[in-house]
Amino acid sequence: MKIDTDAFLDSLPIMGNGLLGIFIVTGVLIIGIYILRALTAKKAEPDAAKNATTGTGSDTADPTLSTQNVRPNAGKESAMDLMREKEKKDFLESDDTFTISNDL
DSSP: OOOOHHHHHHHHHHHHHHHHHHHHHHHHHHHHHHHHHHHHOOOOOOHHHHHHHHTOSTTSOOTTOOSSSOOTTGGGOOHHHHHHHHHHHHHHHSOSOOOSOTTO
């Protein structure tokens, strides 16, 4: 088996251009995602304005509402975090039977 080094060296610039194109397209996609994310992000309201608009100020607070069930990052949880939480809850609530299969 003979390796043609001249053909290999001639193909290196072509492969380099292809690899450069891949990096450029990836960079454009990443920049586009950041731009779309910035344009579609929800603006956070200041606490005073939020309390005034929703009626949840200290003078109108409902004593039945508890802050123990409110998670600080509830809006920023990923689907994976929610799945882990559900699996943990299901595991803790499962019965103590250890069956491998119902067919056995």
